Amino acid sequence: MNIQTRKPGAVAEVDEDTPLVTAVLTGDATAEDLESVRRHASVYVYETPVRLWHWINAAAILVLIVTGWLIANPPPTMQIGEAANQFVFGYIRFAHFAAAMIMTAGFFGRIYWAFMGNHHSKQMFRLPILNRHWWSEVFFEIRWYLLLEKEPKKYIGHNPLAQLAMFFFMTLGLSFMIVSGFALYAEGSGQGSLPDILLGWVIPLVGSSQTLHGLHQLGMWAIVVFVMIHIYVAVREDIMSRQSIVSTMISGHRTFKDDRRD
Amino acid sequence: MSQIETFYEVMRRQGITRRSFMKYCSLTAAALGLGPSFVPKIAHAMETKPRTPVIWVHGLECTCCSESFIRSAHPLAKDVVLSMISLDYDDTLMAAAGHAAEAALEDTIEKYRGNYILAVEGNPPLNEDGMFCITGGRPFVEKLRHAAEGAKAIISWGACASYGCVQAAKPNPTRATPVHQVITDKPIIKVPGCPPIAEVMTGVITYMLTFDRLPPLDRQGRPQMFYSQRIHDKCYRRPHFDAGQFVEAFDDENARKGYCLYKVGCKGPTTYNACSTVRWNEGTSFPIQSGHGCIGCSEDGFWDNGSFYERTTQINAFGIEANANTVGTTAAALTGGAIAVHAAVTALKAAQKKTQSRVSEEA
Numbered sequence: 001m002n003i004q005t006r007k008p009g010a011v012a013e014v015d016e017d018t019p020l021v022t023a024v025l026t027g028d029a030t031a032e033d034l035e036s037v038r039r040h041a042s043v044y045v046y047e048t049p050v051r052l053w054h055w056i057n058a059a060a061i062l063v064l065i066v067t068g069w070l071i072a073n074p075p076p077t078m079q080i081g082e083a084a085n086q087f088v089f090g091y092i093r094f095a096h097f098a099a100a101m102i103m104t105a106g107f108f109g110r111i112y113w114a115f116m117g118n119h120h121s122k123q124m125f126r127l128p129i130l131n132r133h134w135w136s137e138v139f140f141e142i143r144w145y146l147l148l149e150k151e152p153k154k155y156i157g158h159n160p161l162a163q164l165a166m167f168f169f170m171t172l173g174l175s176f177m178i179v180s181g182f183a184l185y186a187e188g189s190g191q192g193s194l195p196d197i198l199l200g201w202v203i204p205l206v207g208s209s210q211t212l213h214g215l216h217q218l219g220m221w222a223i224v225v226f227v228m229i230h231i232y233v234a235v236r237e238d239i240m241s242r243q244s245i246v247s248t249m250i251s252g253h254r255t256f257k258d259d260r261r262d
Numbered sequence: 263m264s265q266i267e268t269f270y271e272v273m274r275r276q277g278i279t280r281r282s283f284m285k286y287c288s289l290t291a292a293a294l295g296l297g298p299s300f301v302p303k304i305a306h307a308m309e310t311k312p313r314t315p316v317i318w319v320h321g322l323e324c325t326c327c328s329e330s331f332i333r334s335a336h337p338l339a340k341d342v343v344l345s346m347i348s349l350d351y352d353d354t355l356m357a358a359a360g361h362a363a364e365a366a367l368e369d370t371i372e373k374y375r376g377n378y379i380l381a382v383e384g385n386p387p388l389n390e391d392g393m394f395c396i397t398g399g400r401p402f403v404e405k406l407r408h409a410a411e412g413a414k415a416i417i418s419w420g421a422c423a424s425y426g427c428v429q430a431a432k433p434n435p436t437r438a439t440p441v442h443q444v445i446t447d448k449p450i451i452k453v454p455g456c457p458p459i460a461e462v463m464t465g466v467i468t469y470m471l472t473f474d475r476l477p478p479l480d481r482q483g484r485p486q487m488f489y490s491q492r493i494h495d496k497c498y499r500r501p502h503f504d505a506g507q508f509v510e511a512f513d514d515e516n517a518r519k520g521y522c523l524y525k526v527g528c529k530g531p532t533t534y535n536a537c538s539t540v541r542w543n544e545g546t547s548f549p550i551q552s553g554h555g556c557i558g559c560s561e562d563g564f565w566d567n568g569s570f571y572e573r574t575t576q577i578n579a580f581g582i583e584a585n586a587n588t589v590g591t592t593a594a595a596l597t598g599g600a601i602a603v604h605a606a607v608t609a610l611k612a613a614q615k616k617t618q619s620r621v622s623e624e625a
Contacts, residue, residue: 072574072587074525077507077516088506145604147611191480191490204481208561209492209532214575214586221590225597232601236608 042244042253043156045120053110054249057174060103061223067096068220072213097185104178120157124166134160145233152241156254162233169226173219180216184209269308269471283308290472293465293540295487307472314471315370315378317409318352321402322395322429322438323384326457327420328354334460335544350378353397364398371412379470380413382406382423386444387436394436403444410445415476417451417466418442421559424452424484431565442483449476452483454535456559461540462488482562484534493530493556496538499523517553527571528555535560 046054070092080086114122128134141161143149153159158166183202186195187209206212238245244255267275273283287304291297320328332355349355350370351363358366370378384402387394392401410416418441421427429438442450453466466485469477477485494500502508502522509517509526524531530538533556537548549556557570568576574585584592 074506074508077510077521078505079507083501083505083507086505086507090504090506092506147607187492188495190495191486200481207563208558208567209534210529210558210561210567210573210575211563213532213573217574217586217590221586221593224590224594228594228597228601232605236605240608240612 042255044252045118045156045248045254046252047113047117047121048252049109049113050117050121051249051252053106053113056106057103057110060099060106061227063095063099064103065220065224065227067092067099068217071096072217100178100181100185103174104182107174107178123157123163124171127163127167138164152237154242154256165226165229169222173223173226177216177219177223180212180219184212184216267313268311269313270305272313273308290465290468293461294469294477304468304472307474311471311474313348315348315350315374316352316381316467317350317367317370317378317413318355318381318383319402319405319409320353320397321382321384321386321406321422322436323420323422323427325354325383327383327422327463328352330457330460331419331463332460333543334464367398367409371409375412377414378412379415379417379467380409380448381417381419382441383419384422385426385430385438385440387429387438388444389435389437394438406441406444410448413448415449415451415470416441416445417453419453419463420458421454421456421564424454425562425564427456428565431563450483451476451479451485454484454489454560454562456564458560459488459536459540459542462536488536488540489534489560491534493533493535493538493550497530497550498538499550512553520553523550523553523555524573526555527569527573529558529561529564529567529570529573530556532573533558533561 074089074092078086078088080088111125114125137153137160140149140153141159144152145161157163179199179202182195183199186193186198186200187203189195191200203209203212206215234245234249237243238247242257242260244253248254270283273286274280278286284301284305287308288298288301291300291304294300318328351367353363356363356366384395386392386401386403386406388403392403395402397405418424422429422438423441426434426438426440429436430440442452451466451470453463455462462485465488466477469485469487477487480486480490482489494503497503499520499522502520503524507516507519507521509521509523511517512526522528528550530550537556538550541548541551555571558564558567561567568574568585572585574587576585
């Protein structure tokens with residue numbers, strides 16, 4: 001703590017408009033802190049439903065990836081009991097289907113929130129592809145990740161490159177996984193069932209059930225690659241950029257490390 | 263059409279008793295998934311309706327469909343079935359040959375225009391104007407178009423007629439083409455399989471004769487009563503699948519115990535057919551029962567779907583043998599590597615920047 005900036009007798013000067021009143025009184029807030037917090041307080045970006053969706057979605061995707069991998073590559077044969085008393089693979093498939101239902105319900109909830117929520121909640125559903133400035137920002141971000149730019153820019157919501165990734169891997173990617181997944185689920189639930197009525201057309205479209213299984217697996221790998229990059233970049237940006245990243249998805253608030261304009 | 267005998271008359275003439283005939287009707291009802299109330303309906307139709315003429319043509323094929331068909335047990339195979347349908351033309355089964363046979367074809371087409379069923383075994387090659395398959399001195403595709411013109415409906419027998427089968431597998435040098443892509447203006451029933459099950463074939467024909475209409479078809483044009491569920495859905499080894507008990511290799515203990523063949527590439531979970539219920543050779547067995555996985559012969563493009571011992575399709579887009587999982591693990595490993603390198607370079611650059619700024623501060 002910088003003791004020199006602590007004004008002696010500051011207590012008398014504190015009034016109702018001073019931020020962090022308690023912190024000033026306990027001597028915890030320096031004058032610089034006060035100045036900083038006055039100028040750039042946080043921006044509330046991700047509302048509660050968005051954050052809730054993010055973490056539920058993340059948990060569901062984790063379960064889906066693990067169980068999906070096991071469904072394609074089953075664990076070694078287990079001898080717990082007679083086949084009638086053992087349901088190992090059945091439970092793995094059950095977890096996959098249950099997580100898929102949760103993810104799907106969450107995704108529909110997220111779409112609903114794009115209509116009801118704030119400006120930022122719409123970002124991952126639409127790309128301003130006609131906006132020339134947006135494209136120049138996309139290329140700026142690419143240069144930043146190629147280590148060609150010295151200093152990153154500040155963004156309130158997603159940066160344009162992140163927005164592109166969200167749109168293709170999450171909005172389109174999850175839609176594809178939901179459609180192909182429920183089309184495969186329809187095989188088990190049978191002709192005339194709701195998934196079959198809604199999505200039974202998918203298998204004839206791609207040719208065969210096996211082809212759709214393959215596409216669904218490729219879709220999973222696309223999401224695996226996305227998740228790896230997403231986590232790496234979130235942590236990296238949290239350290240390297242001029243704004244908060246990881247905590248923003250916990251608290252919803254975007255905070256900035258400096259007050260330079262861009 | 264009154265000059266044609268009814269099915270019942272033909273059957274009686276063939277020495278089949280009334281009792282056997284009624285048995286046949288109930289077996290057929292059961293095979294079609296119909297209730298007992300349909301037995302008299304089938305019997306009535308058989309007694310009153312004139313036999314439907316069937317023209318059976320052969321394109322690029324191996325005749326395994328015919329071989330299967332003549333082994334049908336319920337309906338009682340050869341005598342009944344071959345008499346039941348008035349099989350007026352079938353170049354591999356008919357007694358006539360050469361010009362006489364071709365004359366019979368023309369005769370039937372003219373006489374029963376709009377009323378006969380065209381059964382197609384095999385498919386036409388379209389390259390070189392169809393010269394890869396000549397029957398009766400003409401490219402098969404011409405014969406097919408000619409015979410299809412006056413047909414009431416078309417049955418595509420087997421994987422060849424339905425999907426193309428081995429002759430249409432990549433790179434398909436003769437451009438062998440499934441029937442529904444050549445004839446587009448007629449109702450087509452696909453009865454895929456290599457070959458289809460005998461009872462499925464006769465069942466489809468019996469349905470059409472009994473009810474005088476096409477059987478209910480699924481989205482891919484296959485009769486629902488035989489193709490609406492996967493082998494997997496009715497497999498007697500399914501409990502081992504749900505338990506997670508698999509054959510790990512063909513000669514292991516689990517194989518002897520009759521565990522699920524999923525891990526050795528059984529395509530039952532992706533194959534629509536009636537093998538696990540109707541079975542083969544008078545219900546004796548089917549591939550999974552004899553310890554071999556399903557190869558998915560009734561699925562579209564099963565020759566191009568990779569090994570018979572893998573459930574995942576080969577992806578050859580990268581010039582190497584790979585499936586979705588190898589492509590995926592490679593992509594994930596590359597991403598992981600790229601992330602590690604990127605993080606390392608980022609850290610180095612940050613350290614470098616720190617040193618430089620310290621130097622400039624000191625200076």
